[in-house]
Amino acid sequence: MRDNYKIVGRPIVKTVTRDKEIEVEITIERNNYNKSWVNHKTQFKAIVSFKHTDNQLTFQRFFTSNETKNVVNKCVSYFEKKCKEKRIVNEQEQEHRIRFDDFDNHGRIVFFLKLYNSIETGKLDFNGDNAGSFEFCPDNDIPLPEELKWMDNKEELIFKGKKIDTTFFLEQERYYQHLVVWRMQATFTFNLIGRGVTGKIKVDFNFHEFQRDKSHKAPLEIKLASALELDENNLTLSQKEDVKKILLAKFEELKTLIYQNHFTPLD
Known part of the structure; x- marks a missing residue:
């Protein structure tokens, strides 16, 4: 206990x-x-x-x-x-998890947006349908541009709605350095080739320990944030659980692919 x-x-x-x-x-x-x-x-x-x-x-x-x-x-x-x-792996090796401080402000936003919509996303049979929520705050170490002055003294901002990624400060990269983003929720359509299962799912990508206690070593956590929305709801409860496991495994693979293909660890 x-x-x-x-x-x-x-x-x-x-x-x-x-x-x-x-x-x-x-x-x-x-x-x-x-x-x-x-x-x-x-x-x-x-x-x-x-x-x-x-x-x-x-x-x-x-x-x-x-x-x-x-x-x-x-x-x-x-x-x-x-x-x-048992010497299956070298004693000096450490597990690498994608962490908050693997990115600067600019890179972290790019990483989130590539999770939502990228070549890698499409290859794993996902399609970003709606980036519906971002949680962030302004970086107080950098003076804000005039267009973002309304963010001054804000400790936490939550933007929810439709296509939040098209908001001007997420569309234009010149603003990225000013934003500390730790969470994105997005809805994806999926097609599990070979299983004949298609549908929609909302996924939560969150550096939760940064949100909770400002830990810069916070690992990225991925959770399914909604129930499966299947195009044909003919699966048993057990089969749905299997689909959720497959989807989570694919999103875990996706985060690794995007990190390896597009980012170099920061010193």
């Missing part, structure tokens, strides 16, 4: 590809003491995927609450330690 939650049962280990990829599914039970004793327990699931290809070890995290995020992070740390002990 840790804090207000505990792991329920034994984790389920599934071999996806022999000697290449495994998945570990974990269920946790959270106690919410603000609710009545009848319904104060809630269960959440988390999955962590371990892939070993081309002498690289890749982790993918799928979680639905802060508690499951904590559990999968501990699971990854444990697995990484064991791989180093």
